Amino acid sequence: xxxxxxxxxxxxxxxxxxxxxxxxxxxxxxxxxxxxxxxxxxxxxxxxxxxxxxxxxxxxxxxxxxxxxxxxxxxxxxxxxxxxxxxxxxxxxxxxxxxxxxxxxxxxxxxxxxxxxxxxxxxxxxxxxxxxxxxxxxxxxxxxxxxxxxxxxxxxxxxxxxxxxxxxxxxxxxxxxxxxxxxxxxxxxxxxxxxxxxxxxxxxxxxxxxxxxxxxxxxxxxxxxxxxxxxxxxxxxxxxxxxxxxxxxxxxxxxxxxxxxxxxxxxxxxxxxxxxxxxxxxxxxxxxxxxxxxxxxxxxxxxxxxxxxxxxxxxxxxxxxxxxxxxxxxxxxx
Amino acid sequence: xxxxxxxxxxxxxxxxxxxxxxxxxxxxxxxxxxxxxxxxxxxxxxxxxxxxxxxxxxxxxxxxxxxxxxxxxxxxxxxxxxxxxxxxxxxxxxxxxxxxxxxxxxxxxxxxxxxxxxxxxxxxxxxxxxxxxxxxxxxxxxxxxxxxxxxxxxxxxxxxxxxxxxxxxxxxxxxxxxxxxxxxxxxxxxxxxxxxxxxxxxxxxxxxxxxxxxxxxxxxxxxxxxxxxxxxxxxxxxxxxxxxxxxxxxxxxxxxxxxxxxxxxxxxxxxxxxxxxxxxxxxxxxxxxxxxxxxxxxxxxxxxxxxxxxxxxxxxxxxxxxxxxxxxxxxxxx
Numbered sequence: 001x002x003x004x005x006x007x008x009x010x011x012x013x014x015x016x017x018x019x020x021x022x023x024x025x026x027x028x029x030x031x032x033x034x035x036x037x038x039x040x041x042x043x044x045x046x047x048x049x050x051x052x053x054x055x056x057x058x059x060x061x062x063x064x065x066x067x068x069x070x071x072x073x074x075x076x077x078x079x080x081x082x083x084x085x086x087x088x089x090x091x092x093x094x095x096x097x098x099x100x101x102x103x104x105x106x107x108x109x110x111x112x113x114x115x116x117x118x119x120x121x122x123x124x125x126x127x128x129x130x131x132x133x134x135x136x137x138x139x140x141x142x143x144x145x146x147x148x149x150x151x152x153x154x155x156x157x158x159x160x161x162x163x164x165x166x167x168x169x170x171x172x173x174x175x176x177x178x179x180x181x182x183x184x185x186x187x188x189x190x191x192x193x194x195x196x197x198x199x200x201x202x203x204x205x206x207x208x209x210x211x212x213x214x215x216x217x218x219x220x221x222x223x224x225x226x227x228x229x230x231x232x233x234x235x236x237x238x239x240x241x242x243x244x245x246x247x248x249x250x251x252x253x254x255x256x257x258x259x260x261x262x263x264x265x266x267x268x269x270x271x272x273x274x275x276x277x278x279x280x281x282x283x284x285x286x287x288x289x290x291x292x293x294x295x296x297x298x299x300x301x302x303x304x305x306x307x308x309x310x311x312x313x314x315x316x317x318x319x320x321x322x323x324x325x326x327x328x329x330x331x332x333x334x
Numbered sequence: 335x336x337x338x339x340x341x342x343x344x345x346x347x348x349x350x351x352x353x354x355x356x357x358x359x360x361x362x363x364x365x366x367x368x369x370x371x372x373x374x375x376x377x378x379x380x381x382x383x384x385x386x387x388x389x390x391x392x393x394x395x396x397x398x399x400x401x402x403x404x405x406x407x408x409x410x411x412x413x414x415x416x417x418x419x420x421x422x423x424x425x426x427x428x429x430x431x432x433x434x435x436x437x438x439x440x441x442x443x444x445x446x447x448x449x450x451x452x453x454x455x456x457x458x459x460x461x462x463x464x465x466x467x468x469x470x471x472x473x474x475x476x477x478x479x480x481x482x483x484x485x486x487x488x489x490x491x492x493x494x495x496x497x498x499x500x501x502x503x504x505x506x507x508x509x510x511x512x513x514x515x516x517x518x519x520x521x522x523x524x525x526x527x528x529x530x531x532x533x534x535x536x537x538x539x540x541x542x543x544x545x546x547x548x549x550x551x552x553x554x555x556x557x558x559x560x561x562x563x564x565x566x567x568x569x570x571x572x573x574x575x576x577x578x579x580x581x582x583x584x585x586x587x588x589x590x591x592x593x594x595x596x597x598x599x600x601x602x603x604x605x606x607x608x609x610x611x612x613x614x615x616x617x618x619x620x621x622x623x624x625x626x627x628x629x630x631x632x633x634x635x636x637x638x639x640x641x642x643x644x645x646x647x648x649x650x651x652x653x654x655x656x657x658x659x660x661x662x663x664x665x666x667x668x
Contacts, residue, residue: 026376026480027480027482030483030564031415031480031482031483031564032380032410032411032412032414032415032483032547032548032549033378033379033380033411033412033414033415033417033472033474034378034379034380035376035377035378035415035476035480036376036377036378036379037375037376038372038374038375038376038377040372041371041372042360042369042370042371042372043369043370043372044367044368044369044370045367045368045370045421045423045456045457045471045473046366046367046368046423046457047423047424047425047457047458047459047469047471048425048459049425049426049427049459049460049461049469051427051461051463054427054461054462054463055461077366077367078366078367080366080367081365081366081367081369083367087379089379089380089381089471090381091381091382091383091469091471092383093383093385093388093467122379123379123380123381124381125381125382125383125469126383127383127385127388127389128388129385129388129467130464130465131464133427133463133467135381135383135425135459135469137379137381137423137425137471138367139379139473140367142369146360146361146365146369148361148365149364149365149366213366214366215366230364230365
């Protein structure tokens with residue numbers, strides 16, 4: 001059905017039916033504001049804006065994947081604080097030619113991940129717009145002291161969860177129409193449906209093991225830069241320690257570790273920890289079954305941020321962190 | 335300075351400097367998520383989307399007023415639940431040609447109202463966009479039991495705060511270039527800078543006096559319709575009881591009460607209360623110094639919603655409630 005037939009209130013009612021109620025929600029969609037439970041003395045709030053033709057291209061992503069990813073990127077921010085996600089508001093600007101079926105796909109994508117992490121969609125706003133726009137705000141409980149970006153110290157170890165570069169390489173293969181190669185589907189899935197690392201994020205906070213943490217959304221070096229600036233430290237990364245998936249190794253070709261170092265949207269957690277806690281972190285890894293790889297060390301600020309190759313020589317990497325306002329053409333993606 | 339020179343991170347730093355920190359915020363802008371205090375066992379969340387050329391036109395509003403109104407409409411939703419506003423996230427899509435000075439005006443508009451109501455801007459997102467877009471999410475504490483839309487009963491009284499129709503008439507005068515008339519400036523100010531009724535909203539919740547409440551954003555009859563549908567009741571309104579400002583009476587001309595009945599964006603509170611509480615509501619009114627006017631009564635659902643003129647005859651009002659998806663051309667406004 002065309003949205004112009006369904007109308008704004010019809011659409012809101014449809015959303016209410018699509019999204020199941022949650023026990024923690026006193027009052028969800030349909031009043032002036034949602035009314036929800038505060039389970040802890042403090043909570044987290046994060047917001048993300050996703051715009052068609054800036055952050056995503058509907059030629060390259062399905063609406064279901066887009067819904068999934070909208071929630072995933074916000075969950076990843078809560079994970080990077082050590083929080084427990086709870087409530088989502090979702091404001092949408094929708095082109096008039098959209099059908100309600102397309103919207104259903106989008107909401108099902110959201111819902112598939114929301115169910116896994118006990119997230120309730122509690123409200124939002126809907127308007128007509130020239131292009132699809134998605135604005136999400138996710139609230140999470142804070143049962144433990146937050147892990148900020150600013151607590152790392154020189155000589156701390158640097159770790160990352162999972163593998164790096166898969167998302168950016170997957171997007172590259174998609175854009176280059178090289179999806180038939182073995183492993184490409186895996187990489188593309190990592191791009192469209194990243195795994196927010198909530199369990200490990202919360203465990204690190206609970207045990208007080210991470211001195212600083214961030215999620216890798218802009219690219220490893222750029223996000224490491226955020227930690228370094230906030231913590232007033234430098235960092236060295238060992239190229240050969242970077243965790244790469246089998247598909248990445250097979251398909252990166254001449255690009256080597258470039259996507260792993262500078263590609264964005266992996267949504268893995270990057271964190272620093274005391275050397276004396278290495279054993280505890282090893283134990284943690286076995287418990288959550290997410291690979292944790294030690295990829296470098298914090299150094300004094302004046303030594304800067306660099307990556308060493310196998311022979312110990314700093315490698316030069318063009319830091320291609322994206323700035324929407326500075327670049328004329330967008331190389332961002334969904 | 336052009337935003338393309340300032341860049342995304344430069345812009346975020348500028349926002350951080352513009353917006354003063356708050357004591358209730360453990361961690362504001364600049365980490366993966368904000369970390370804020372939960373002062374009550376539950377809280378409210380509301381979200382609003384404001385799009386250029388759908389909800390506002392930069393030819394008719396200043397950026398400072400737009401900032402003020404962005405916060406005001408969200409505050410009004412919290413007021414309508416009986417809550418106490420606390421934390422705001424603000425996601426902006428900004429055209430590349432914008433200057434940082436324009437953004438400063440916008441943030442100052444937000445800030446002028448945020449300071450009055452102790453609201454802290456704790457996060458958000460920024461992106462380049464074709465047209466200006468504003469997506470806000472406001473979180474409020476819930477010290478009292480929320481006032482929902484659904485608790486009104488037949489024979490309850492119906493009240494409204496302040497005066498009705500000023501905002502829509504002000505917008506009409508602006509569009510018709512009739513601003514030179516006496517009183518027009520007052521009406522336009524009511525349109526651009528509505529007063530969210532937080533004190534009276536919270537008092538009604540604290541004293542348990544309102545059986546149902548909503549803020550008048552779509553227009554009196556349409557918003558009364560929301561209460562009636564949620565409460566399964568009907569309603570009668572007395573036309574001659576509608577509270578009209580002096581400027582409205584002088585300038586509405588042939589339109590009579592049309593703007594008061596169907597014009598949107600007054601952001602007054604519309605609520606229902608037991609007849610037995612009339613005296614308490616009178617006392618309340620004297621305390622908060624906001625006019626409260628009894629404008630009608632709740633009736634059984636089967637009697638519908640109607641407005642009676644002086645002679646007791648139902649008047650026919652075209653309900654012009656706006657639906658973005660159903661109307662081809664937008665008659666909405668900022």
